[in-house]
Amino acid sequence: MLSRFAVPLFCLAAFATAPAQAMDTDLSTDISSFTLQEPAGRLSLHLVPSATLASGYGSSFFARNPQTGSVTIQTDGLQPPVRGTIAPETLLRENSAWYFQQTSSDLQASLHIDRFPENGHITIGRLTSQNGAVAELRVEGDRVLAIVDNGTSTQNVVAGTVYPQQTVRYSIHTTPNGLLVISVNGTVNHFSLPSAATTHALWFEAVAGEQGFHRPSHSDAARVTFTGLQVHHQAA
DSSP states (O other), X not given: OOOOOOOSTTSOOOOOOOOGGGXXXXXXXXXXXXXXXXXXXXXXXXEXXXXXXXXXXXXXXXXXOTTTOOEEEEEOTTSOEEXXXXXXXXXXXXXXXXXXXXXXXXXXXXXXXXXXXTTSEEEEEEXXXXXXXXXXXXXXXXXXXXXXXXSSOXXXXXXXXXXXXXXXXXXXXXXXXXXXXXXXXXXXXXXXOOHHHHSSOBEEEEEEEEOSOOOSSTTSOEEEEEEXXXXXXXXX
16 A cells, blocks of 8 residues: 655655566556547547447557457557647546545556657656646656646656566555655655645546657557556545
């Protein structure tokens, strides 16, 4: 179980490293908590509910392996840019929003990075609100960065490293007292967030997203296979 002790405001509070065997722990892929967001024509989105995903839905942006249950999502570099970013991004968005103060919550994921964009930067997960990401996990080369926004400033932390064979296991954990815990391949970081960052409705996202400059080409794509994906909210 993740630690829930209080820490100074918005700072890196703990660091630990677990052995690579931590990736061997089974984590099933439960898409019943997620809605797929994928491109649908120029600058528009297609939302696919979890029930449709489970019934065998597939597209050029989403595929599910019926034998293993793993899901693959892809953001295509050919999609038109808006303000310098990929639009729209392909992701699995949690079905229902919730509040930081309401309950303890977790997103857990294990994944394989199938394809990096040409710049080597890819987004793999978020805790977000209508105002933008509170916490985002990005892979740059063999490092996983956590970008955490406390409502007034942003902190970038090397949250862990990518295992060989391009595998990552991460979790994003929140508690009602404002504690945010991010674990990446056994490395654990704690942040304490003020109310400015926790008053809005939030949700988790599992992402295959490009960052920065990209070529408008099918070959410049970000693709991730989630071999495990679960969301948990502790009963109030």
